[in-house]
Every structure is written in C-alpha cells, then in structure tokens.
Amino acid sequence: MARANSTFLDTMRAAESFNASACMxxxxxxxxxxxxxxILPRQLFRYVIIGIEExxxxxxxxxxxxxxxxxxxxxxxxxxxxxxxxxxxxxxINRHVYRLSRN
Amino acid sequence: MTLPTKHVLGILVDNLMxxxxxxxxxxxxxxxxxxxxxxxRGGRTVIYTGHMYQLIPSISALASRMSYFEDSWxxxxxxxxxxxxxxxxxxxxxxxxxxxxxEYYNNILRNIAQLLxxxxxxxxxxxxxxxxxxxxVHDEGVDDAFIRHxxxxxxxxxxxxxxxxxxxxxxxxxxxxxxxxxYIEGYKLQVRSYLEVLAESNVEPGPVFRDLDVTIHDSxxxxxYEDIVNEPRELLRKAGATISEPEYTGKLTHCCGGPxxxxxxxxxxxxxxxxxxxxxxxxxxxxxxxxxxxxxxxHAARNKNIEIKDISEYLVEAYSGExxxxxxxxx
Numbered sequence: 001m002a003r004a005n006s007t008f009l010d011t012m013r014a015a016e017s018f019n020a021s022a023c024m025x026x027x028x029x030x031x032x033x034x035x036x037x038x039i040l041p042r043q044l045f046r047y048v049i050i051g052i053e054e055x056x057x058x059x060x061x062x063x064x065x066x067x068x069x070x071x072x073x074x075x076x077x078x079x080x081x082x083x084x085x086x087x088x089x090x091x092x093i094n095r096h097v098y099r100l101s102r103n
Numbered sequence: 104m105t106l107p108t109k110h111v112l113g114i115l116v117d118n119l120m121x122x123x124x125x126x127x128x129x130x131x132x133x134x135x136x137x138x139x140x141x142x143x144r145g146g147r148t149v150i151y152t153g154h155m156y157q158l159i160p161s162i163s164a165l166a167s168r169m170s171y172f173e174d175s176w177x178x179x180x181x182x183x184x185x186x187x188x189x190x191x192x193x194x195x196x197x198x199x200x201x202x203x204x205x206e207y208y209n210n211i212l213r214n215i216a217q218l219l220x221x222x223x224x225x226x227x228x229x230x231x232x233x234x235x236x237x238x239x240v241h242d243e244g245v246d247d248a249f250i251r252h253x254x255x256x257x258x259x260x261x262x263x264x265x266x267x268x269x270x271x272x273x274x275x276x277x278x279x280x281x282x283x284x285x286y287i288e289g290y291k292l293q294v295r296s297y298l299e300v301l302a303e304s305n306v307e308p309g310p311v312f313r314d315l316d317v318t319i320h321d322s323x324x325x326x327x328y329e330d331i332v333n334e335p336r337e338l339l340r341k342a343g344a345t346i347s348e349p350e351y352t353g354k355l356t357h358c359c360g361g362p363x364x365x366x367x368x369x370x371x372x373x374x375x376x377x378x379x380x381x382x383x384x385x386x387x388x389x390x391x392x393x394x395x396x397x398x399x400x401x402h403a404a405r406n407k408n409i410e411i412k413d414i415s416e417y418l419v420e421a422y423s424g425e426x427x428x429x430x431x432x433x434x
Contacts (some may be wrong), residue, residue: 018345033132034357034358034374034377035374061108064108064363064367065366065367066363067374068242068323069323069327069358069362070323070327070360071323071357073327073344074327074354075355087241087242087243088244089244090244091246092244094112094244097109098109098112100112100116100245101246
C-alpha cells in the first residue's frame with residue numbers, strides 16, 4: 001500500500017509554483033491532451049496533494065513526456081496552472097532523483 | 104529502453120552552464136545569416152535570434168542520430184557520455200548538420216531582417232555576443248541553472264544599452280517577455296516578436312498573392328503563452344492570401360511534438376504526424392512560425408509530398424520588395 005511521504009508533502013506544499021487545489025477532477029485535461037496522457041494531470045496531482053511520492057516517481061517518463069503545450073490549461077474550467085505544476089514536478093525529480101540542481 | 108532523461112537533461116544543463124547554450128554553436132555559424140545585410144552592431148533596439156533558427160540543423164542531425172539510439176543498448180552509456188561532455192563538446196562530433204539545411208534556416212533569419220528593414224524599423228544586432236535564452240532548461244524544470252543563465256542574458260542587454268528587443272521565434276519571445284521578469288529583479292526590457300512589429304508598422308505589401316491558400320499552424324507558445332494569433336493572419340491577408348484554418352487552430356492549436364524531441368523522439372514523431380494530417384486536410388499551403396514546429400512538421404511530412412514553409416518565406420515575397428521568383432505570387 002502506498003504511504004504518504006511527509007518530506008515530499010512538505011516540499012510540494014512549500015513550492016509556490018505548485019497549486020492544484022482548484023482541480024475538481026472533471027477530466028477535461030485528459031480528454032484534450034495531444035499526448036493522450038491518461039494520468040496527467042488530475043490523477044498525478046492528487047498523488048502530490050496527498051503526498052504519495054512513490055506513485056509520482058513511478059511516472060517520471062510521463063512527467064517528462066508532457067509537451068508543455070498548455071492545451072489542457074486552455075480548456076481547464078478551474079484555471080489550474082497545469083504546465084507550471086508539471087514543471088514543478090520536473091524540478092522536484094531533477095533535484096531529488098536526478099541530482100541535477102546545484103543548490 | 105527510452106533515452107535516459109537524467110543523462111540527456113544533464114548534458115543539456117552542463118552545456119548551458121559551461122558553453123552558454125544547450126548546443127554550442129561557433130560564432131561563425133551563429134552570425135553567418137547576417138552577412139551582407141548591413142545591420143549595425145548593438146543599439147537600443149536589437150533583433151534577437153536566441154540562436155533558435157541557427158540551432159535547428161545541428162539539433163535535427165543530432166535528433167536523427169538519437170532516434171537510432173532510442174531503445175538500443177547504447178543508452179546504457181549515456182552517463183559516460185555526460186562525463187566526457189564536461190571536457191569535450193561531444194554534440195558536433197556525434198552529428199554533422201546538412202549544409203543545405205543550414206542555408207535554409209539562415210535564409211529565414213535573412214527574410215526576417217529584410218522584412219524589418221522594409222518596414223523601416225531601426226534595429227541592430229549583438230552578433231557573436233548573442234546567447235541562447237535557456238528555454239529548454241526552463242521547461243524541463245532545472246531552475247537554478249536557468250536563472251543563472253537568464254541573468255547572463257540580461258547583463259548582456261544592460262552592458263550594451265539595449266532597451267527593446269525584436270524576437271524571431273516564440274520560445275525566445277516567451278522567455279524574454281514573460282519568464283525572465285519572474286526571476287530577475289528590476290528586469291526592464293520591451294520584447295516584441297517581429298510579427299507584432301510588422302503588424303503594427305505601416306509596411307505595405309508590394310507583390311500581392313493571388314490564388315494563394317495558406318493553412319496556419321499556430322505555435323502553442325505564440326498562441327497560448329503570448330497571445331500572438333491575429334498578427335500572422337493580418338500580415339498574410341493583407342498580402343492577399345486566403346487563410347484556411349485546420350481543425351485545431353489559434354488558441355486551441357495542436358502541438359507539433361517538438362518540445363519532447365530531445366527526450367522521446369518516437370513520441371514526438373507520432374504527434375507531428377497527427378498534426379500533419381490535420382493540417383493537410385485543409386488543402387492549403389502549410390505555414391509555421393516557429394523553428395521547432397517547422398523542423399518537426401517537415402520531418403513528419405517528408406515522405407508525403409507535403410510542403411511546409413516558414414511564414415517569413417511568404418511575407419518576404421510580399422513585403423520586402425525582393426524580386427525572387429515565387430510560387431503563386433503575382434504582382
């Protein structure tokens with residue numbers, strides 16, 4: 001069973017660039033995604049909000065497959081900044097998994 | 104096994120920090136397009152290429168090579184490649200750009216400069232001092248490297264007394280206009296795409312297109328990030344072209360797949376093929392306005408006898424007074 005990771009949760013809560021609280025799980029983002037990504041963004045964002053780091057990290061390829069084209073954002077009825085949220089997740093992986101960041 | 108994102112991204116970040124670009128170009132390659140155009144060095148207003156069009160032939164050659172590596176045993180050695188790349192710039196050794204492609208993309212920049220000259224816009228160029236904007240590293244979320252690079256670019260503008268920049272592609276426009284201000288205190292720079300500058304100018308077309316039907320592929324970044332949708336249409340319509348809109352267009356444009364080309368070439372190709380089908384269904388001449396869209400769509404269409412042109416190729420025929428023989432253009 002997946003467990004919440006408090007460090008991950010605290011890090012993502014502190015990240016001003018991540019905000020998915022307005023997401024109401026309507027699924028428009030998934031329906032319009034040109035990549036056909038089924039987990040992004042709503043399911044993935046839910047894992048972030050409840051701190052299930054391992055589920056997020058299982059989806060690294062998906063996170064880096066996002067085109068950042070904002071088709072989802074353009075159609076989002078809740079005005080969630082989806083592309084910036086995805087970019088923030090990439091930043092987390094870059095720092096904590098790939099060790100790419102220098103600070 | 105797909106290309107290892109960690110190492111591919113690591114190489115791009117190392118290059119940006121050490122060589123000031125994700126893919127280092129020689130000064131000669133970066134500035135050759137401007138030869139003979141008599142563009143002054145520096146000035147308060149400058150054209151800023153961000154090396155995007157100049158990089159395409161090299162990236163295209165490298166991406167082609169990488170697509171062979173995708174799913175091969177060679178991906179296991181990317182970590183070693185990243186280590187070696189810290190000392191030797193490996194990219195030019197891995198793939199050689201095609202000289203005809205280099206000339207083609209340089210010509211697009213020449214078109215743009217000639218269009219600005221035809222519109223009597225007073226602008227200079229920073230020549231070999233110009234740098235890549237860091238867009239790819241920003242989009243991949245490596246903020247510390249990106250911020251350091253953004254400061255270098257802004258210092259370049261300050262050092263040269265630049266207050267206004269005319270950009271030639273959507274990604275550099277977005278970085279300089281909307282992203283840099285988030286990270287640089289006191290950032291002050293007027294940033295406009297050449298399409299906006301031309302649309303605002305009083306430039307009039309010379310030869311007017313008759314019987315030219317174009318299908319516009321909007322760039323996601325121009326349309327959704329920067330709200331540049333009407334300007335290309337106004338310029339083409341004023342020149343006499345008829346515009347056909349594909350199924351997904353304007354603010355609802357469909358991505359070309361290019362943003363993930365470096366990491367997932369196979370997926371990028373599939374997206375581009377889908378987009379080509381949508382565009383070709385209109386029957387018009389396909390027009391792109393972003394170097395990444397242009398190269399991706401061209402690659403996806405290469406076996407389908409479908410031609411894709413940069414918007415500047417049509418605009419220069421209509422507005423710059425150049426008397427090149429043009430398809431379907433009559434005076």
